[in-house]
Amino acid sequence: xxxxxxxxxxxxxxxxxxxxxxxxxxxxxxxxxxxxxxxxxxxxxxxxxxxxxxxxxxxxxxxxxxxxxxxxxxxxxxxxxxxxxxxxxxxxxxxxxxxxxxxxxxxxxxxxxxxxxxxxxxxxxxxxxxxxxxxxxxxxxxxxxxxxxxxxxxxxxxxxxxxxxxxxxxxxxxxxxxxxxxxxxxxxxxxxxxxxxxxxxxxxxxxxxxxxxxxxxxxxxxxxxxxxxxxxxxxxxxxxxxxxxxxxxxxxxxxxxxxxxxxxxxxxxxxxxxxxxxxxxxxxxxxxxxxxxxxxxxxxxxx
Amino acid sequence: xxxxxxxxxxxxxxxxxxxxxxxxxxxxxxxxxxxxxxxxxxxxxxxxxxxxxxxxxxxxxxxxxxxxxxxxxxxxxxxxxxxxxxxxxxxxxxxxxxxxxxxxxxxxxxxxxxxxxxxxxxxxxxxxxxxxxxxxxxxxxxxxxxxxxxxxxxxxxxxxxxxxxxxxxxxxxxxxxxxxxxxxxxxxxxxxxxxxxxxxxxxxxxxxxxxxxxxxxxxxxxxxxxxxxxxxxxxxxxxxxxxxxxxxxxx
Ligand SMILES: Nc1ncnc2c1ncn2[C@@H]1O[C@H](COP(=O)(O)OP(=O)(O)OP(=O)(O)O)[C@@H](O)[C@H]1O
Ligand SMILES: [Mg+2]
Numbered sequence: 001x002x003x004x005x006x007x008x009x010x011x012x013x014x015x016x017x018x019x020x021x022x023x024x025x026x027x028x029x030x031x032x033x034x035x036x037x038x039x040x041x042x043x044x045x046x047x048x049x050x051x052x053x054x055x056x057x058x059x060x061x062x063x064x065x066x067x068x069x070x071x072x073x074x075x076x077x078x079x080x081x082x083x084x085x086x087x088x089x090x091x092x093x094x095x096x097x098x099x100x101x102x103x104x105x106x107x108x109x110x111x112x113x114x115x116x117x118x119x120x121x122x123x124x125x126x127x128x129x130x131x132x133x134x135x136x137x138x139x140x141x142x143x144x145x146x147x148x149x150x151x152x153x154x155x156x157x158x159x160x161x162x163x164x165x166x167x168x169x170x171x172x173x174x175x176x177x178x179x180x181x182x183x184x185x186x187x188x189x190x191x192x193x194x195x196x197x198x199x200x201x202x203x204x205x206x207x208x209x210x211x212x213x214x215x216x217x218x219x220x221x222x223x224x225x226x227x228x229x230x231x232x233x234x235x236x237x238x239x240x241x242x243x244x245x246x247x248x249x250x251x252x253x254x255x256x257x258x259x260x261x262x263x264x265x266x267x268x269x270x271x272x273x274x275x276x277x278x279x280x281x282x283x284x285x286x287x288x289x290x291x292x293x294x295x296x297x298x299x300x301x302x303x
Numbered sequence: 304x305x306x307x308x309x310x311x312x313x314x315x316x317x318x319x320x321x322x323x324x325x326x327x328x329x330x331x332x333x334x335x336x337x338x339x340x341x342x343x344x345x346x347x348x349x350x351x352x353x354x355x356x357x358x359x360x361x362x363x364x365x366x367x368x369x370x371x372x373x374x375x376x377x378x379x380x381x382x383x384x385x386x387x388x389x390x391x392x393x394x395x396x397x398x399x400x401x402x403x404x405x406x407x408x409x410x411x412x413x414x415x416x417x418x419x420x421x422x423x424x425x426x427x428x429x430x431x432x433x434x435x436x437x438x439x440x441x442x443x444x445x446x447x448x449x450x451x452x453x454x455x456x457x458x459x460x461x462x463x464x465x466x467x468x469x470x471x472x473x474x475x476x477x478x479x480x481x482x483x484x485x486x487x488x489x490x491x492x493x494x495x496x497x498x499x500x501x502x503x504x505x506x507x508x509x510x511x512x513x514x515x516x517x518x519x520x521x522x523x524x525x526x527x528x529x530x531x532x533x534x535x536x537x538x539x540x541x542x543x544x545x546x547x548x549x550x551x552x553x554x
Contacts, residue, residue: 057390057393057394057550077396080394080396081395087387087390087391089386091387091388091390091391092388093313094317094382094388095316095320096316100313100316103309104310104312104313105391107305108306108310108391108392109395109396110306110396152395
């Protein structure tokens, strides 16, 4: 295999425990170059532990990790300039301005201040460059943290919850920025609790729980394989649940919040059968989402 | 710009932009000088014809240098580790020696500025300090003092995880040491056994060395012993400091 075709990241049976807590349990994942990979899972699932082991910041108890063909730990000076890391807590140099912070980070990689200016521009912070890092808004902090991650133009980018604490517009902007990064060939590994975002951004996702990989595939494939199918929501009263249950292609019927919910793997057939029984304009079609798959795997919280 | 220069600049800016740091580094020792000057006003030390300020000023300066070096580096280290800044550095190709070196050069600069300001003020007619012509001997001692207490600060900065802990540990180290080393109170007036205790404290040698440089009190041999002792203390603290160093609070 040539270096270009070889995977960017390979985890082989990686395990790590903190006392009784299994933070990673025999995790094996291979991430290709240029892939946008999402690590999903509830709080405490082991996402940060896993990502930090890949970065070489924490050591696995057993198993091996390879990044760009190299071992990330012990501290590997050949590898470090080729990866960019945003830690879950954003880190900024004390009492510096955004620009000064980035100039300092650039210098850590032996790069001139002009690189810092480019990174500032990339995340749209040029106008806030002279504001102290303690005074900029939460969303700007997040963007500055990402600028710090990208300042040295790394090949592989690790982002731990980059979209946490962002307003919807900032989240969308950031999503666009991440897509642009993927478009220029970066490998991106990121964690998030926003499943809608993961569904649209990620080539593949791994769903973790208690350190174990419960599912690993593209969002589309995971949704298709889950068999959750489509949900058709009809205002109650148009059709009795009994009638609905007899329709061609319906797998399940429930009444939720005064609405009749039909589950099906063949939405078109059910819609055809419904025609006449109910006004199709009132029928809302909800395809299964990554969130549905996730909740089914993790076990939806019983409200 | 090299990583070393950039980090030095970052540390320098963080220090001068913090009013508390500036106050404790530069104004606090001067306040002590004023207090002691008021206590010992117009008294001369028997047989020497010198004012008390010539004995008090070197002691207060020693304490001020040690205090600023230790607190400064301990705070920086604790803060950089807590804020994940050490991770950012750890994830870049910059070596840990650039980090320590940059903090060191800033500490030396601050120490030199402290000396100039403090001695300058002490020489004002109200205080009336008159340094001996041997005063340049204070420079090596000053450098060694900052080095030794910076190394001690590395240990404190690794042991403490909060600003409160840094302040508590550093004060417990520095304040008793200042008294036991004769910075505030002449060693000769203490019980003999306490004078012996002072020999295991690095501040005593800073004090002895600076006093010799400014007033000629003691001998050249004592001065050289002070320098050697500070080198030994630095080596011991540095070894412990490197061993206790942690990149982050997680394992
Ligand atoms: N340094 C540590 N010492 C002890 N236990 C730890 C440590 N770091 C993580 N853990 C434990 O390991 C498990 C996984 O933690 P981790 O931070 O990796 O989860 P996560 O998936 O990133 O969670 P979140 O979504 O909340 O960020 C948790 O049970 C956590 O308590
Ligand atoms: Mg986490």
